[in-house]
Amino acid sequence: MKKIVSAVLIAAMGSLLFTGCGKTQEEAAVSETETELSFSEVEDLVEEEPAEEEEDTHEGEARSDLTGEWVDEEVAAQRPVAIMIGNTEVATPQYEICSADLIYEAPVEGSLTRLLAFYQDYESLEKVMSIRSSRLYYIDWALEFDAIYVHCGQAYLAKDMLNNSYVNNVNAMEGSMASVFFRDSSKSAPHNLYATGESIAEAIAIKGYETEYDAEYTSHYQFNEDDETEITLSEGEAAAVVQPGYLINKPWFVYNQETGLYDRYQYGAAQTDAITGEQLAVKNILIQVCDWYTADSEKGYLSVTTTGTGNGYYITNGAAIPVTWSKDSQTDATRYYDADGNEITLNQGKTWVCIVQNTYEENITFYASEEEFANE
Numbered sequence: 001m002k003k004i005v006s007a008v009l010i011a012a013m014g015s016l017l018f019t020g021c022g023k024t025q026e027e028a029a030v031s032e033t034e035t036e037l038s039f040s041e042v043e044d045l046v047e048e049e050p051a052e053e054e055e056d057t058h059e060g061e062a063r064s065d066l067t068g069e070w071v072d073e074e075v076a077a078q079r080p081v082a083i084m085i086g087n088t089e090v091a092t093p094q095y096e097i098c099s100a101d102l103i104y105e106a107p108v109e110g111s112l113t114r115l116l117a118f119y120q121d122y123e124s125l126e127k128v129m130s131i132r133s134s135r136l137y138y139i140d141w142a143l144e145f146d147a148i149y150v151h152c153g154q155a156y157l158a159k160d161m162l163n164n165s166y167v168n169n170v171n172a173m174e175g176s177m178a179s180v181f182f183r184d185s186s187k188s189a190p191h192n193l194y195a196t197g198e199s200i201a202e203a204i205a206i207k208g209y210e211t212e213y214d215a216e217y218t219s220h221y222q223f224n225e226d227d228e229t230e231i232t233l234s235e236g237e238a239a240a241v242v243q244p245g246y247l248i249n250k251p252w253f254v255y256n257q258e259t260g261l262y263d264r265y266q267y268g269a270a271q272t273d274a275i276t277g278e279q280l281a282v283k284n285i286l287i288q289v290c291d292w293y294t295a296d297s298e299k300g301y302l303s304v305t306t307t308g309t310g311n312g313y314y315i316t317n318g319a320a321i322p323v324t325w326s327k328d329s330q331t332d333a334t335r336y337y338d339a340d341g342n343e344i345t346l347n348q349g350k351t352w353v354c355i356v357q358n359t360y361e362e363n364i365t366f367y368a369s370e371e372e373f374a375n376e
Contacts, residue, residue: 065213066101066120066145068223068348075121077212081170081200082147085115086132087249089267091191095129098273098280104141106355107292109300111247116141125197126275129184131172132193134158136295139167140306141353143331146217148209150200152181152193155301166331168210170203177203220333222345230260231347236319238368244287244354245363253285253352254370255318262315264352283349285315286336287364288325292357304355312336312356313364316347320366 062076063069080101085094087105097103100117108114116138119125134154139161142149152172154162162169172181172193180203184192195203204211224231242253242262251266264271264280271280289312291305307327313320314336323344327334336344356364367373 063223064101064120065219065221066118067350068221068346071121078120079209079211079213080118080120080145080147081122081204082116082118082138082142082145082149083128083195084132084134084138084149084151085117085128086130086191087113087115087266088191089249090188091130091132092267093272093274095127095194095274096125097271098276098278099125100350102145102351102353103282104138104353104355105244105246105251106135106138106304107246107302107357108135109302113246113249113251114138118145118147123197123201125200127194127196128200129194129274130187130191131181131195132190134162134169135301135303136161137304137306139169140327140330142169143167144327144333145220146213148204150195150203152190155299157295157301157303168207170200170207176206180206218333221351222343223348224345226348230317231345232317233314233319233321236321237366238318239315239320239366240318240369241367241373242285242287242315242320243363243365243367244356245360245365246354246356247360247363252373253282253315254373256281257318260317261349262352281350282352283316284346284351285313286323286351286353287313287315287356288334288353289356289358289361289364292359304357306330306334307332310358314338314344314346315366 058070060073061070062073064071064076066080085097097117099119101120102118104116105113106116114132114135131150131152134149134151136155136158139149139158149167149169151169161167162171170180171177180199181193181195183189184194240255244251249266251264253262253264256263259281261281261283262285264282272278273280289310291310292302295301295303307329309324309326312323312325314323321338323336323338325334325336338344
């Protein structure tokens with residue numbers, strides 16, 4: 001093509017020189033116009049070679065252990081914080097809840113649930129509220145992600161565990177934390193305690209905790225690769241709507257086909273972020289059925305068994321499959337396996353883990369459509 005164009009251009013230039021030497025001005029003008037047209041036609045013949053797509057090498061980035069997505073390599077190497085968040089109706093809407101990379105929801109006293117929100121890039125957080133007290137079993141989930149655990153006091157059953165040197169925790173009740181936690185006067189205590197990303201970073205510095213993952217830490221979840229087709233669970237049960245079966249907040253998730261995410265609802269309405277007004281949405285849902293027992297019948301404290309094995313479900317892209325889970329020790333990661341005994345792979349993105357007491361397993365419900373859910 002380039003040789004043909006060059007030949008045409010040379011011929012055109014020759015014609016132009018000839019016109020200048022032997023034709024009248026009028027003829028020359030016509031000839032110049034014709035020459036210009038020929039150039040234009042030649043340009044139409046020239047096909048631009050398609051630009052080569054630059055391969056994204058993700059320079060300066062690394063995979064987030066919480067989501068499997070590419071993030072700044074310094075952020076990826078940073079230990080996350082795991083913050084206890086209240087989930088009573090008066091505590092909602094929560095602040096910065098949509099910024100969480102991973103959320104655990106588990107039962108506490110009175111059939112209420114409390115959230116454990118994990119943030120890896122926590123220093124940019126504007127305001128996390130409301131921060132509540134620890135329960136013993138939440139510590140185990142923070143430990144398996146090598147997270148720094150942030151809370152305000154604790155049920156007495158968790159006190160000894162929190163005093164262990166390997167449990168890096170930031171407790172709002174400690175005197176040294178007076179400049180780290182704040183109260184929002186527009187809300188009533190105890191639902192108004194909050195911290196900022198900067199103040200959490202200050203607390204970690206005060207405590208002298210290591211901010212990068214331990215050298216022996218290994219990745220938690222197994223995520224699909226960028227060039228792989230998204231996991232659809234084509235052999236699974238239709239799950240356009242998911243109800244984990246909690247009794248008080250009665251939450252449900254609705255699969256949004258446009259976004260490919262599950263939108264979260266509770267207390268009869270969309271669960272939103274108080275700062276942005278955005279509705280919570282996640283790519284993956286894990287339901288983990290656990291044994292439990294009453295640790296103190298007088299005060300009503302319950303405890304959830306986090307180690308051992310059990311069953312549950314993995315839900316993504318509008319479908320659900322049964323899984324089994326296994327956790328060998330307090331600090332080990334919980335692993336999830338399909339019916340063939342293979343560790344499951346999650347789609348990249350945010351995950352919501354619902355811890356369900358085994359006595360309420362029958363309350364877990366999937367609906368094939370929103371219409372079916374609405375007619376129940």
